[in-house]
Amino acid sequence: MGVVDDGKVLSNIIASQQIHSEYGGVVPEMASREHERILASITTQALETADRELSDIDGIAVTAGPGLMGALLIGMNFAKGLALRYKLPFIGINHIEAHLLANFIDNDALEYPFLCLLVSGGHTQIIQVNGYDDYHILGTTIDDAAGEAFDKVARLLGLGYPGGPPVDRFARVGSAERYDFPRGLSDSGDLNFSFSGLKTAVLYTIQPMDAETRAKQTLDICASFQAAVVDTLTTKIRKAVEETEITAVTLAGGVAANSQLRSTMDDLRDAFGLELYYPDLSLCIDNGAMIAYAGWEGFRHGQSSSLDITAMPRISISSPIFTS
Numbered sequence: 001m002g003v004v005d006d007g008k009v010l011s012n013i014i015a016s017q018q019i020h021s022e023y024g025g026v027v028p029e030m031a032s033r034e035h036e037r038i039l040a041s042i043t044t045q046a047l048e049t050a051d052r053e054l055s056d057i058d059g060i061a062v063t064a065g066p067g068l069m070g071a072l073l074i075g076m077n078f079a080k081g082l083a084l085r086y087k088l089p090f091i092g093i094n095h096i097e098a099h100l101l102a103n104f105i106d107n108d109a110l111e112y113p114f115l116c117l118l119v120s121g122g123h124t125q126i127i128q129v130n131g132y133d134d135y136h137i138l139g140t141t142i143d144d145a146a147g148e149a150f151d152k153v154a155r156l157l158g159l160g161y162p163g164g165p166p167v168d169r170f171a172r173v174g175s176a177e178r179y180d181f182p183r184g185l186s187d188s189g190d191l192n193f194s195f196s197g198l199k200t201a202v203l204y205t206i207q208p209m210d211a212e213t214r215a216k217q218t219l220d221i222c223a224s225f226q227a228a229v230v231d232t233l234t235t236k237i238r239k240a241v242e243e244t245e246i247t248a249v250t251l252a253g254g255v256a257a258n259s260q261l262r263s264t265m266d267d268l269r270d271a272f273g274l275e276l277y278y279p280d281l282s283l284c285i286d287n288g289a290m291i292a293y294a295g296w297e298g299f300r301h302g303q304s305s306s307l308d309i310t311a312m313p314r315i316s317i318s319s320p321i322f323t324s
């Protein structure tokens with residue numbers, strides 16, 4: 001939950017759902033219940049941190065999709081309730097678009113057009129962003145998303161959920177040369193990605209190991225796996241820069257918090273003269289401020305949604321914004 005004033009973030013309260021760690025992944029039913037349980041209190045916290053009252057708010061933005069239906073519906077209904085009660089303009093936000101626009105929050109120098117490497121738990125895409133609401137998907141994963149691969153590998157290693165942060169930490173001290181994991185579709189000639197072969201290769205490496213060996217090899221497995229993901233992502237973004245001749249590149253989504261992805265992108269920036277932007281870590285992982293910011297952008301562009309819209313779990317970035 002977040003409060004934004006004139007494009008500036010006043011608060012960004014992220015309630016991580018610890019419960020999923022115990023199950024090694026998101027259990028949709030539990031995600032919904034947890035949303036329901038915390039919504040009112042994080043709204044209060046977000047307002048208090050921003051030093052604002054509900055009566056100060058000029059508009060309500062909410063994620064309309066993509067995502068888990070139950071969690072989306074709960075957020076949507078809560079937001080509609082606020083909009084009705086306070087007679088406020090209301091806007092349904094595309095979650096992917098919000099990740100992408102989050103780059104503007106603390107990067108004043110960012111200008112259109114730019115390329116966005118969007119890497120989250122559900123998506124891995126290279127998007128050409130020509131302007132507000134002008135998005136073209138240049139490449140996408142044909143199977144797992146990058147974040148999903150992190151989560152699955154972490155689960156195989158018993159590292160909990162979400163898997164990205166512990167794998168990232170362990171990879172820093174492991175050897176990336178120890179295992180030669182596949183770089184899916186790296187020679188495919190297009191800008192698509194594939195991570196399921198990598199996940200399977202990690203599974204086949206781990207499967208024959210006893211618990212002690214697995215524990216000893218965890219650091220090197222994390223490092224070798226992460227190197228394969230980062231290689232795959234950065235090879236394709238480099239290709240996208242060459243093909244489009246667009247040199248402004250942004251990262252977005254939870255995997256954009258990955259330290260090796262960031263440092264490899266820094267190297268690419270230096271080697272190829274890119275302008276590189278990535279949001280602060282708190283704006284990479286799912287957060288309310290990015291939704292509030294996207295709402296502010298939407299309202300500024302004269303858009304709003306009817307209270308009749310409903311959650312859209314499978315919507316794509318290239319789909320229209322929810323204006324009616």
Ligand code: KG4
Pocket residue numbers: 119120121122123146147148150151162163164165168253254255256257258259284285286
């Ligand atoms: O954007 P996000 O918070 O939620 C979705 O919209 O999916 O992304 C969550 C994903 C998870 O798969 C998580 O493991 C991954 O982002 N993630 C990371 C890191 N932090 C979060 N992956 C790699 N390295 C990280 N440091």
Ligand code: ZN
Pocket residue numbers: 095099120121253254285286
């Ligand atoms: Zn997300």
